[in-house]
Every structure is written in structure tokens, then in C-alpha cells.
Amino acid sequence: xxFLFAATAVLYALCAATSFAYLAGVSDKAAxxxxxxxxxxxxxxxxxxxxxxxxxxxxxxxxxEAVGFAAWLLVGVFLLAQLRRRLDAVIAFVxxxxxxxxxxxxxxxxxxxxxxxxxxxxxxxxxxxxxxxxIFALATAxxxxxxxxxxxxxxxxxxxxVRRGTALDTLDRLAHRCVQxxxxxxxxxxxxxxxxxxxxGAGFRPEYAIAAVAWxxxxxxxxxxxxxxxxxxxxxLLTIVGFAAALAVMGAYLLRAxxx
Numbered sequence: 197x198x199f200l201f202a203a204t205a206v207l208y209a210l211c212a213a214t215s216f217a218y219l220a221g222v223s224d225k226a227a228x229x230x231x232x233x234x235x236x237x238x239x240x241x242x243x244x245x246x247x248x249x250x251x252x253x254x255x256x257x258x259x260x261e262a263v264g265f266a267a268w269l270l271v272g273v274f275l276l277a278q279l280r281r282r283l284d285a286v287i288a289f290v291x292x293x294x295x296x297x298x299x300x301x302x303x304x305x306x307x308x309x310x311x312x313x314x315x316x317x318x319x320x321x322x323x324x325x326x327x328x329x330x331i332f333a334l335a336t337a338x339x340x341x342x343x344x345x346x347x348x349x350x351x352x353x354x355x356x357x358v359r360r361g362t363a364l365d366t367l368d369r370l371a372h373r374c375v376q377x378x379x380x381x382x383x384x385x386x387x388x389x390x391x392x393x394x395x396x397g398a399g400f401r402p403e404y405a406i407a408a409v410a411w412x413x414x415x416x417x418x419x420x421x422x423x424x425x426x427x428x429x430x431x432x433l434l435t436i437v438g439f440a441a442a443l444a445v446m447g448a449y450l451l452r453a454x455x456x
Contacts, residue, residue, distance in 0.1 A: 200244035201302055207237035208295040215288035227284040234287060238271045241298070256322040259449040264301035266446075267294040269330035277334070277370065285362055289337035297333070304450055317392045324385035329442055331378030332414070336439040338371040339432035346429060368427055371435055379414050382442070386411060403448040406441050413438030 211233040218226035245255060245268055255265035274290045277283065345364060386407055393404075417434045420426035426434075 200240060200247055201298075204237060204241045204244050205295060205299065207233055207240055208291050208298075211237055212288060212291040212295065215284070215291065219285055219288050230284065230287050230291075231278075234271065234291065235275065237291075238268075238275060241268050241271065255326070256319045259322070259446070259452075260301050260304050262301075262322045262326045263329075263446055263450060264298050266326040266329045266333070267297035267301065269327055270294045270297070270333045273330055273334050273374075274337075281362075281366065283362060283370075286338055286341055289340055290334060293333050293337055300450070315392070317388055317395070321385055321388035321392050324381050324388065325446075328378045328382035328385055329446060331374050331381065332435075332439045332442050335371045335374035335378065335435050338367050338374065339435040342367040342371065342432045343429065364428070368431065371432065372421065372427075375414055375417060375435060375438075379418060382411060382414065401448075401452075403445045403452075406448065407445045410438050410441035410445065413441060 211230050214226040214233065215230040217223060218230060245265065248261065248264075249255070253261055255261050270290060271294050274283070274286070341362070342364060345362075345367070349364075389407075390404075413434055417426065417431060417438065420434075421431060
């Protein structure tokens, strides 16, 4: 498992480096290398998760495994999105995010032990939370690229990222579709988590409030887009706020697992 983890990390790092080189204008061929490296990294990552599963460390057996699973899902969802359109510039933001999530999960001091009283409902909650986090992470990566490209355009810097990036309208629509897809999944995850916690008799925890903030941010974004026509910069900023809160929830669970 250690070898597969190292191989995955190296491949993701190489993919990120070639993608950054493409955005920086070092070489247009770097985009081709990043497109080739990413599926290979994903396959090795799949093997790494499979090996951990064989060893009894299933993706939803602990918060640590769930975060690593979310990193894998993020790349998988992006590869599916890339089948419909070229998103070479987005790779530079998706891959580092996946790498950070994977390393954070694997390097947590403790947390390999399964969650007590998990049950079916708990597994559904963790699974959906991981899926929702991955989809929101993709939306956020797209939103960050949108803000950077918009800034370059306002400064009338047409080269570099703007020339090699993706059209702003395409980025805005892709981020919105990701939020549309992730929001109901995240909502069901919160409901399952609340019922599961109630059955276990767990008291109030700070991460519950943070999850509510994340849910409210994405709900406000969807409502504002329909009622007030929120798009572009404002939608991108609210997407980042929502994801930051969702990520904080996972961070709080990882910290709690490390301290228990």
C-alpha cells in the first residue's frame, strides 16, 4: 500500500506540474502530458484504494478513509466531465486539491480504526458526504479558475491563463451544474448523519453547525441564481465559501479521530 500511495502521489504531482507548465506558457505540449498522466494516476489511485480495502480499510470504514475516497472521487468526476469538453486548465486546480486531500487522509496520525456503531445509516452518511465533498471540490476548482481568468481579463492580460484557459461562461455553467448535482447528495448526507447521531445519542458538536453553514451557502447560491440571476464572480465566491465550510467539517472529523 505504501508503494501505491507513493506512486499515486508522484503521478499526481507530475500531472500538476505539467498542467502548471501549460498554463504558464512553457509548452503547449505539456497539456497533452497532463491529460495522459491523469488517467494513469487515477488507475494507480484506484489500485491503492483497492489494496486498502483488501486490508480491511474500506472507503467508509473511517473518516480518514472517506477523505481519501473523496480525493479519488474528485479525479473520477473530473475525468467524466472532461469527456464532454476540453478542460486542460482545470487540471491545474483539480489535481493539487486531490493530492492534498489524499495526503491529509493518509498522513493523519491515527484514524485507521473503524467508527463504532457505524451501521448501514452511518455508512450511507459517510459515503454521500464523500461524494458531495468531491463534487463541491470540482465546483470550487472551476470557480477559482473563473476568478483568476476574470481578473486577468479585467487587467487586459489576454495571454497566458486567459488564452490557454476555458471560456468564462463554460466555467460558470460547469460550476453551477456541479453544485446542482452535489447539493441534494449533501442534503441527504446531512439528514442521514443527523438521524444516525440521534440514534447513537451523540450530543451537539461544532461540525454540525459548520455543516449547516455549508448547506446554507450552497442553498443560497442555487436560490440566488434563479431569483436574482447570480452568476460569475458572486457565484464563484459563494461556491468557495460553501466548499470551505464543507471541508472544515471533514477537517473537524479528522481532528476528532486523531485526538480520540
